[in-house]
Amino acid sequence: xxxxxxxxxxxxxxxxxxxxxxxxxxxxxxxxxxxxxxxxxxxxxxxxxxxxxxxxxxxxxxxxxxxxxxxxxxxxxxxxxxxxxxxxxxxxxxxxxxxxxxxxxxxxxxxxxxxxxxxxxxxxxxxxxxxxxxxxxxxxxxxxxxxxxxxxxxxxxxxxxxxxxxxxxxxxxxxxxxxxxxxxxxxxxxxxxxxxxxxxxxxxxxxxxxxxxxxxxxxxxxx
Amino acid sequence: xxxxxxxxxxxxxxxxxxxxxxxxxxxxxxxxxxxxxxxxxxxxxxxxxxxxxxxxxxxxxxxxxxxxxxxxxxxxxxxxxxxxxxxxxxxxxxxxxxxxxxxxxxxxxxxxxxxxxxxxxxxxxxxxxxxxxxxxxxxxxxxxxxxxxxxxxxxxxxxxxxxxxxxxxxxxxxxxxxxxxxxxxxxxxxxxxxxxxxxxxxxxxxxxxxxxxxxxxxxxxxxxxxxxxxxxxxxxxxxxxxxxxxxxxxxxxxxxxxxx
Ligand SMILES: Nc1ncnc2c1ncn2[C@@H]1O[C@H](COP(=O)(O)OP(=O)(O)OP(=O)(O)O)[C@@H](O)[C@H]1O
Ligand SMILES: [Mg+2]
Numbered sequence: 001x002x003x004x005x006x007x008x009x010x011x012x013x014x015x016x017x018x019x020x021x022x023x024x025x026x027x028x029x030x031x032x033x034x035x036x037x038x039x040x041x042x043x044x045x046x047x048x049x050x051x052x053x054x055x056x057x058x059x060x061x062x063x064x065x066x067x068x069x070x071x072x073x074x075x076x077x078x079x080x081x082x083x084x085x086x087x088x089x090x091x092x093x094x095x096x097x098x099x100x101x102x103x104x105x106x107x108x109x110x111x112x113x114x115x116x117x118x119x120x121x122x123x124x125x126x127x128x129x130x131x132x133x134x135x136x137x138x139x140x141x142x143x144x145x146x147x148x149x150x151x152x153x154x155x156x157x158x159x160x161x162x163x164x165x166x167x168x169x170x171x172x173x174x175x176x177x178x179x180x181x182x183x184x185x186x187x188x189x190x191x192x193x194x195x196x197x198x199x200x201x202x203x204x205x206x207x208x209x210x211x212x213x214x215x216x217x218x219x220x221x222x223x
Numbered sequence: 224x225x226x227x228x229x230x231x232x233x234x235x236x237x238x239x240x241x242x243x244x245x246x247x248x249x250x251x252x253x254x255x256x257x258x259x260x261x262x263x264x265x266x267x268x269x270x271x272x273x274x275x276x277x278x279x280x281x282x283x284x285x286x287x288x289x290x291x292x293x294x295x296x297x298x299x300x301x302x303x304x305x306x307x308x309x310x311x312x313x314x315x316x317x318x319x320x321x322x323x324x325x326x327x328x329x330x331x332x333x334x335x336x337x338x339x340x341x342x343x344x345x346x347x348x349x350x351x352x353x354x355x356x357x358x359x360x361x362x363x364x365x366x367x368x369x370x371x372x373x374x375x376x377x378x379x380x381x382x383x384x385x386x387x388x389x390x391x392x393x394x395x396x397x398x399x400x401x402x403x404x405x406x407x408x409x410x411x412x413x414x415x416x417x418x419x420x421x422x423x424x425x426x427x428x429x430x431x432x433x434x435x436x437x438x439x440x441x442x443x444x445x446x447x448x449x450x451x452x453x454x455x456x457x458x459x460x461x462x463x464x465x466x467x468x469x470x471x472x473x474x475x476x477x478x479x480x481x482x483x
Contacts, residue, residue, distance in 0.1 A: 047311075122329035124282055126343040126395065127319035130311070136342070140333045 007188045011179040015189070018175035019196060021089065025161045025171060026200075028093045030154060033100040040101055041108025042134070055105075062102040068163050071095040075167040088168035096157065096164075103153050111146035112138065143215040151208040158200050172196065231294030233258045233399060233430055239278055239288035241271075248274045249285070250454035256399070256432060261425045263441040263462065264434045266451030267477055272434040275451070276403050279432065280321045281314050292317060319347055322392030326404040328384040330376040336363060336387045337372045340394045348395070355394075362390040366420050382413030386420055399430035406437055438481050442466060450474050 008015075043055035062070070074095035079086045086094070115138050123133045165174035176193045180186045232255040241249040248271040256262050264272050277283040279290065281298050290297050297317045299306045330339050340359035344350050363372055366386035376384050385405055392400055402421070406414040418440050425431060425444050435441055441448055442462045450458040450465065452473045458465055469475045 116329075118325060118327050118329035119331070121277075121282060121325065122323075122331070125280060125318060125321075125323035125325075125401075126391070127315040127317075127347050128343055129315065129347070132346055136346070137331050137333075141331075 003187060004185070005188050005192075007179075007183055007185045008192055011183060011189065012192075015172065015175045015179055015192070018170055018172040021169060022158070022161050022171040023200075025089065025092055025096065025164060025169065026154075026158050029096040029100055029157065032093070033097045033104060036097070036101040037104030037108055040105025041112060044105060044109035045112045059102040059105060062098060063106070065099075067096070067099050067160060068166060070099050071163055071167050074098070088164070091167055092161075092164035092169045095167075096161070100153075100157055104150060107146055107149045107153060108142070110149070111142035114145040115141045140215065144212065147208060147211050147215065151204050155201055155204055158204070159197065231291065232256060233260075233293060234279065234432075235291040235294075236279070237289045237291075239275070239285045239290070241274055241278060241283060241285050243274065248454050249278065251288070252454075252456060254449060254456065254459070256430060258398070258430055259428045260447065261431045261433070261445045263445035263448045264432065264451060265436070265441060265448060265477070265481075266457075267473075270451040271454045272451055273403055276323075276401050276432065276434055279401060280318050280323060282323075284308065292320070315347070319343070319395045320398045321401055322395060322397035322399070323401045324385070324388050324392050324403070324405045326407050328376070328381070328388045328408075330384055330387055330391070332376050335373045335375055336368060336379070336390075339376075339387055340391045343391070344394045344396075359390070359394055362393050363387070365393075365423075366390050367416070380413060381409045382416045385409065385413075385417045389417070389420055389424075393424075399432065400424070402431065402433035402435065404434050404436065406435070436481065438466075450477065 040055055043051045046052050075091040161171055162173035164171055176189050180189050234256040237253050239249050239252040266272050278285045299308055337359055340362055341355050344355045363369055366389055368386055371383055406417050422444050445462050448462040448465050449456050457471050458474050469478055
């Protein structure tokens, strides 16, 4: 068996265009689902049962559905319901955003639960208003328990973007597959793809380490 | 803000009852606290002392009974013959008048001592930043922590943390302070420095309601003691008299244990 990485000189540009799609998908989904996840996490922990109950049920439903089905719903059903055309990238972002919002929402809610009850008592006893103390006192203390699972789920999502190929987003894996079919060089191409995913993971781990240091010291936020 | 009466007691509670889970924790509590009074609350573990204290600033909402602050009812609105519970937001101004100090300190761990003290006056009372800071520094000096102003809670001893917590409660310029076994988590030598601060506050005329197992503190500092048993007031009066002549077997047993 010969092993010839020069195949990447020919097929590389086409495959790497898929990388940009993958990254656009990841960036778009994280940018949109992060604030939504915060809202869902807060709703899951809300005092009012009128917020808590629907959030809990919705989260349970969405997380129970395979992500691929959610993508199909976004791609096939959403355009009919909304009566508009959806590009496959837009549909993929919409589908992943829905799924990710609830996955990360549970992460936020677990992080909020990790803040000791005494902190909430101290906040209430001092007469501190809720929204402001959330931002200044509760969330900074929830961050250390939110960051590791948040990054870990984001890594899952990076790999999960390959599913978007099923609704016509020619992302990294889809293009790699096309290249394998065309060249019959699976080893070279898959090795390259694995390295690319490895680099993305390493970047996310770097983000995790940076943010863990920032929110470290037993909840003490570095300036 | 409240429709207060000038000569009413600072705090008055009537028939407070609370059930938590299956347990009827408070079974009808009545007492009044005058301005400048130091009231100690004692009782066996599980007798409902913490629950009572949390009812006083409505961290826990009683099932029954009334709370009057300077003669005005707090916690409920009277609408005709209906009583509607106040929204959480409406309770905030009342809570700022009653500072609270906890057994487990509950300082904000990501803020320095000074930031802990400044947080509430700055965000709730919207007072001038430099004025709040100067006052916070003075309060930390008062609890003998000038040298620890920029320390974070995890860098301080329990006694230091608890004194920061007292300074934090004072920063809101409260009219009364609630203490829930604030020295129970501390080693004996650290207890002393916290008790000293509390004694000084009492001497300055601060109104204090303190759940405490420190019998010396109760005897020497409190004007009045309430002994709770099974969610009721079993005995009350001037500490020296109550301790010298306990009327109930429960208090006798309690004092016997506390004397060990
Ligand atoms: N959230 C709750 N749900 C159910 N029961 C509770 C709850 N909080 C307290 N209790 C029960 O209510 C009773 C009174 O509790 P409380 O904390 O007021 O007692 P305490 O006098 O402060 O005791 P200690 O001296 O141990 O602090 C206890 O039996 C306790 O188990
Ligand atoms: Mg207690």
